[in-house]
Amino acid sequence: MSSYKHLIVAALSIGAISVSSPAALQCAPVPDSITLNPNGKLFSPFTFNHAKHIQSIKECADCHHHTTGTLVLDPNCARCHQNSSPTAVVSCKGCHSATPFSPETLAAKRADKQRYHLDKMGLKGAMHQNCIGCHTKVGNGPTGCQDCHPRTQQGAAFYSTNRKGAKPAHAEEE
């Protein structure tokens, strides 16, 4: 049981770059590649080609909304963030919690009556929606789970991959 919990938590902790201060931002090297899902148990870690994405997208704010690059264009976000300066933290995990539904996170959300971004996504959801959403929209780029990160042996057991070719699941219910 505890090992299962452990692997879920591990799958959640997706690594990303972090830059500590705005001053460092200007001189911080933009990484060419980033290892995502470094401690993944069900899915293996994979190397995100940052340089290639910079070349094809050119607009940092498409992924790093309001944290770096041009200012927000979404009229809804612009109401507050029109004049915001880039934030100190650029990495996804700086804002998006790896445990969005833990009792602690939910309690903190309930206690903070002033909070506006109540519907902020968790880290895993934010990254997957960003990647898969954009890949689907431009019709170019992987959208399947294993196109980016092949399953580990543990992952294959979790998804019962060896059960391929057995009688279809729906045959039984009829």
Added chain:
Amino acid sequence: MKRRNFLKACLIGGTTIALGKTNKGWASGSFEGYPEAMGVLVDTTRCIGCRSCEAACNKEQKLPEPDTSFDDPSVFEHERRPTSKAYTVVNRYQKEQPSGPVYRKVQCNHCNEPACLTSCFVNAYTKTQEGAVIYNSKVCVGCRNCMIACPFNVPGYDYDSATNPIVKKCILCYDTRLKYGKPPACVEICPQEALTFGHRADLIKLAHERIRATPERYVDHVYGEKEVGGTSWLYLAPVGFDKLGFDTTLSNDPIISNVKDFLGMVPMVLSIWPALFSGIHLLCKHEEQDGHGHDTDSNQEDTKP
């Protein structure tokens, strides 16, 4: 006592009791769920049909191996329903649409006023304060009333076991997770965060806020907010819910409302009818003894040759 007075008293007494019972019955239908109940908001516009939730449920609930792997897309060819071996299933709809298919996760919706609980005469079901509808297999007699009562066609029956026939369904991971405030396994594994876990009251606000912020993305309805008195699982959809296999003919009243007026009459029948009939019986006896039973006399006369 005169016959007329007796009948009058019966009528007045019966009406009083009936009115009292019915008022109580109406009051019981206004339960809106426990204030601290948790729930899950399913955003079908986010789901990509990866079936990770099915795999996570299978492992968390220690269910038997599936018939095919959890990444086999052939299961989408048929609409499935939850069974005793799969507490949750993902179905695909609208696949011919240019906007792409819509996937919908199906599991127990954890009603505020569960019909399964109402229909169960051994009290095998419990609606916990955390919002989960849990099930006690130790007292279940396998009558399957709950399967008929459920408006969402959810409980699955374990037909394989002849010695221990039990009904199985999603329990919101109550024993292993919800009890400790943790989200169910399906929510935690979802890569797209199509499932949002939180307090039911907060999720309703969140759902309406998503519709308000991006009205082009959703139809203006949160399924489960009011259906059958409200459920702990709530759904957002990009197209009409009827196109995604949801029953849109369900009333906003809990299922128990359909029968509670009738059930309210049961105590009245039990309390008045014995008195009424024994009264009639005594009256007849009394008349016979007094020799006023002219009907009997005349009958006897008629039968004389």
